[in-house]
Amino acid sequence: MNAPQAINQAEGIEQRMLQALEAQRKDYLREGDVSAETRIDRLDRGIDVVLKYQDKIVEALNADFSCRARQVSLLTDVAAAVTPLKHARKHLRKWMRPQRRPTMFPLNLLGGRSRIEYQPLGVVGVISPWNFPVNLTFGPLAGILAAGNRALIKPSEFTPATSEVMAEMVAAAWDEKEVAIFTGGPEVGQAFSALPFDHLLFTGATSVARHIMTAAARNLVPVTLELGGKSPVIISRSANLEQSLERVMLGKTLNAGQICLAPDYLMVPEEKLQEVIAAAEKAVTAMYPTILANPEYTAVVNERHYERLTGYLREAEERGLKTIAINPGNEDFSAQQGNRKIPPTLIPQPADDLKLMQEELFGPLLPIRTYKDFNETIDYVNANPRPLAAYYFGSDKAEEEAVLKRTTSGGACINDVIMHVMQEELPFGGVGPSGMGAYHGEAGFRTFSHAKSVYRQAGINVGKLGGMLPPYGKATEKTISMQVKK
Structure with missing residues (x-):
């Protein structure tokens, strides 16, 4: 392939991925509030497809590694993918509940109330590695889908047979507007990491993570980096x-x-x-x-x-x-x-x-x-x-x-x-060179959610009562002195 062909191919891949992202974001906005029932349905489909394809997963992993035991793949990829999906399905209703927070004095006495609501981020990108490709693709989807998001996935080119099986699985389980996958080499990964996601999860080497974070920063995309190091x-x-x-x-x-x-x-x-x-x-x-x-x-x-x-x-x-x-x-x-x-x-x-x-x-x-x-x-x-x-x-x-x-x-x-x-x-x-951010269980739900602060004001005119409205006077001075005293 000559240079102009390579450039055109890369641009074509990037355009297709951008279109998929925009379609997911548009459908996410159209959907509005994502019910617990919808989230559970998406998780159920993930569980079902992993179980249905487990034999193909085992065969593909053995082919990619040239030798990998059936039991190892079932334990570390199949079971390890199903477990977080089932855990999220069981607990997401509790995770979704708004959390009450104390309201500061004296607004609490006047009827003001504070809470946190957990809102989906939108479209989350997932760049998964080759060592446990199914586990580290479908495991993160547990938190992503439980939080009400859509997802785009880029699996590793080092396990091509498994990546192709996962492409079949994703297509069988979800509409492209819910979850979509793009296979390919480094040029696909490079274009993928530069997309304007609402969040990006990368699992892989620290050296590669520096490039991922640089690309994400151009669009101010928040990242979770799961790296490694010398344990x-x-x-x-x-x-x-x-x-x-x-x-x-x-x-x-x-x-x-x-x-x-x-x-x-x-x-x-x-x-x-x-x-x-x-x-x-x-x-x-x-x-x-x-x-x-x-x-x-x-x-x-x-x-x-x-x-x-x-x-x-x-x-x-x-x-x-x-x-x-x-x-x-x-x-x-x-x-x-x-x-x-x-x-x-x-x-x-x-x-x-x-x-x-x-x-x-x-x-x-x-x-x-x-x-x-x-x-x-x-x-x-x-x-x-x-x-x-x-x-x-x-x-x-x-x-x-x-x-x-x-x-x-x-x-x-x-x-x-x-x-x-x-x-x-x-x-x-991880921490520092070994990573940034975390997921799994409730922590994953929180990572892939926006914690929105909501304050409900009392019926009384608090601003006037506290002297916050000009012209300032005794009430203002009283409020200030109360707040600045040691």
Whole structure:
């Protein structure tokens, strides 16, 4: 394709998306108040279509990753998409109720009343990622549709088979004026992020989020950014190592570590390093006696990410670091045909300037740092960008409080990893480089709603009574003195 053709194609895509957005906004305005019944109906259709297409979703994800277990896709994409939709359906009537707020003295005594009403924003854009494409498309729709909005979706080009299935699903479940989807590559994503939405949700890399936010700013579009970062795991001297590493390695090997909340590095007491390594090896061996031909161990999504991850390992080895591939079946990973599998690999005592310590891993690699004094862990976390999650394993309450109170992260788990994302009533989001804003459950409903302040004035002429009307006099001075006194 030559340059003029590419430009014309990009302009055509942008025009079609803009037309879809305008059609949704026009229909939203025509609809007026969005009843609870209408919202529930839209959620029901989302639930039904995910369940109807679950087999196609599993097949598409396996094709996109080249190897992804049926159970993994059903748990992390199908069930994880249906759960928030069902939760929103159950609770949205309560969420929709106006909330009374106290009215300031003396207007409260005179009959003034204050409340907040939650109003739909209008049309919300959703840019979803490749690691859990169905979950991270239909999950946000729970809050978006519960709040009474319409939605435009741009799924990832890295999972094209799944994106095509989702396009079928969206067309089957909703009218284009309710929910519409646009598949395609970076040129589609670039045009999509520049549309004048009423709100934009992006899930993906921090580096890409900078461009998304810049594009959205041109139209003053508010954004929710769900990013990632290097989520630390702090192992206390008080921790049960075998139990802790079983949970850590489950989080690290699920989807081959291609999870924004996956443990990114461990911090362990220096005298416990070998025990930690042994416990990690034991946990992985129990889950995956073999890896290469094991359909339950997910492959890396594409060649680009495979090269990125193997490049991290090459750099570490070239620097003289020992890397420990946990390979229970003693398999030859250099002879893979068609798959891109990397065994869970530990990197003890990595230098801080290695790329694997500078960049989010998003794969089955796990650096292990050591500490002498527990406060070193707090200092290290605080010396680096704020992560999406922080994990503490142990029974020392003072240490637990130190992690929770003295570090800042999007979320946290005590004695487990990732599990907080499964709690629908816990807001999910990052802080600083790991994200902006949050959703899930009621927090998602609030994110995708406008909290409109409404004040109802009393029948009495408050302005005159309080001396607010010129000419000013004694009543005015009395009101002022009452308000400015300490």
